[in-house]
Amino acid sequence: MQISRYSAPEFDPYGDARPTGTDEGWQAPTAAGPLSSVLAIPGSKSLTNRELVLAALGDGPSTLRAPLWSRDSELMIEGLRGLGTRFERMPGTGGFGDDLRVIPADELLGSTTIDCGLAGTVMRFLPAVAALALGPTTFDGDEAAYRRPMGATIDALRVLGVDLDDDGRGALPFTVHGTGRVQGGPLEIDASASSQFVSGLLLAAPCFENGLDLRHTGERLPSLPHIEMTIAALRARGIEVGNPSPGRWTVEHAPIRAVDVHIEPDLSNAAPFLVAALVAGGRVTITGWPSETTQVGSRLVELLPRFGADVERAGDRLTVRAPDSSAEGGRGIRGVDLDLSDAGELVPNLVALAALADTPSTLTGIGHIRHHETDRIAALAAEVNGLGGRITELDDGLAIEPVPLRGGPWRTYADHRMATSGAIIGLAVPGVVIDDVGSTSKTLPQFTQLWEQMLA
Incomplete structure (x- = not known):
């Protein structure tokens, strides 16, 4: 298997076209304690x-x-x-x-x-x-x-x-x-x-x-x-x-x-909020969750328990609760080995979660996400590694070895899911500054307001 490793300075999926954003960026808020939030998400x-x-x-x-x-x-x-x-x-x-x-x-x-x-x-x-x-x-x-x-x-x-x-x-x-x-x-x-x-x-x-x-x-x-x-x-x-x-x-x-x-709520756009429950602790509930759907985001119901979450359905409400923290002081988030070939749009948020887990993860079957808004495999490796992480690119995926991360700049490459992934890491790592959180307007213009509402 051919393996290449990237660090932030070596990789630029944009070439000469730089990501847009303000000079100051958006400092991702860090969770002050366990969450207890009920949110509605706009349409798919x-x-x-x-x-x-x-x-x-x-x-x-x-x-x-x-x-x-x-x-x-x-x-x-x-x-x-x-x-x-x-x-x-x-x-x-x-x-x-x-x-x-x-x-x-x-x-x-x-x-x-x-x-x-x-x-x-x-x-x-x-x-x-x-x-x-x-x-x-x-x-x-x-x-x-x-x-x-x-x-x-x-x-x-x-x-x-x-x-x-x-x-x-x-x-x-x-x-x-x-x-x-x-x-x-x-x-x-x-x-x-x-x-x-x-x-x-x-x-x-x-x-x-x-x-x-x-x-x-x-x-x-x-x-x-x-x-x-x-x-x-x-x-x-x-x-x-x-x-x-x-x-x-x-x-x-x-x-x-x-x-x-x-139009049903966008279940993939619900992902960063549900993932936040595992990272910050506590629980997050999404309202309007359909009983039957063809949306890829519905796979969160089965994927998040693999990381240790407790997931509960009650009518049209889906609640994700954090796992108990481990005795060793970790977050209780388990590493996973997953083939996500049918759920590529969930990968960036799940990579952010895996980077904060207690044990390593391998996500495969995702070579096609190199051709999304940016080369998401290379971009995720570059940005997490730029914060001190250890992510290795595989032929069609990523190997993630969790290590303590530090704050620093997080580039989005005009990709809305890169922006929300940076926000997830910022919940646990103070000082993460996202260069273009406005890229979330592509599919969720209300992201920052909903994020702050979740943390309130």
């Missing part, structure tokens, strides 16, 4: 952006109740607005902002530019929608987005007969020359780098003239629950999605039914 980004696409392609107006209002969802709204979709904000029912009525365009029109920011769902879901529009649509985004893989989407659309100009980059920026129709039919792609390649095609597939018969050709398919989320959203709108064999999905040409849908 993954569900919101899927439902926005399906509503825009629907056969009539749809209403999204308690959607997430964040940078990623607002970029999706603006992208769809540029293609002709209309939106009406309505008084909210979820406590975190307005509801949203989505009115599909009579005819999708291109001749626009879509700003993807750093949102994988925007850059991978909307190109197939733009192919159904008349006229060219240019996709651009943050400089860091230029390094996110897009080849599977670009190649797939070309196979389906879509004219697309990317100057051979296989990445942003590129232009989709839509003709108002996509033939569809059989298609093979390698989605090893992201399940979003599959989801983006499935969401638009009912509008393809021959539907879609999609096969994944790679050896591994990460984050399969996100594809299951896409399938569930399609089925709720009357679209039958077949799954005749692993890695193959079929969708017939059919109208996408307009529906009113309530």
Whole structure:
């Protein structure tokens, strides 16, 4: 096994593009004692952006109740607005902002530019929608987005007969020359780098003239629950999605039914708060936890007990209690050996937890998170090691040896989950200063307020 070790000064996933943030940064608060907190979390980004696409392609107006209002969802709204979709904000029912009525365009029109920011769902879901529009649509985004893989989407659309100009980059920026129709039919792609390649095609597939018969050709398919989320959203709108064999999905040409849908709380965004109970002691309760869900964050119910937590469900409330501290003076947090291939978005917060555990951990199956907002494997190793930690990169994971950490700067690389991971470590390590806590606006603009509420 090839192993490389990084320290903070040697690694910069941004190259010449530096992370944004104030000169002062945000000093992560240290817990003064055990927690006793009850919190509500805003809506799921993954569900919101899927439902926005399906509503825009629907056969009539749809209403999204308690959607997430964040940078990623607002970029999706603006992208769809540029293609002709209309939106009406309505008084909210979820406590975190307005509801949203989505009115599909009579005819999708291109001749626009879509700003993807750093949102994988925007850059991978909307190109197939733009192919159904008349006229060219240019996709651009943050400089860091230029390094996110897009080849599977670009190649797939070309196979389906879509004219697309990317100057051979296989990445942003590129232009989709839509003709108002996509033939569809059989298609093979390698989605090893992201399940979003599959989801983006499935969401638009009912509008393809021959539907879609999609096969994944790679050896591994990460984050399969996100594809299951896409399938569930399609089925709720009357679209039958077949799954005749692993890695193959079929969708017939059919109208996408307009529906009113309530967006669940974002369970992955609940992760730092639930993890905080183990680090600081005490308990944290999240309200609105769904009884059934396709969200990856639901795996916290089974993962956190592996670290020693006590997890209790009572109606729509999920409570995590800290383990008893060990006689040797540790936190009572156990190290783990986990394959997290289907839960990559939980990895950064779980790495922060493992770095504060009493015994070593190994997290594997996560090579694909090198292609998320930043190279999360290298970034996590760099930042924890920059505080005196001992994390070693593996071929597809991280080996974490807990040692006492010291305060210091924590870089986020414009990655919201790097920011929340730094905050977790700051609960136990005074003096952790996060350079860009504002990066949490990508999926949870209220992060710092909720964090302070939890600690109050």
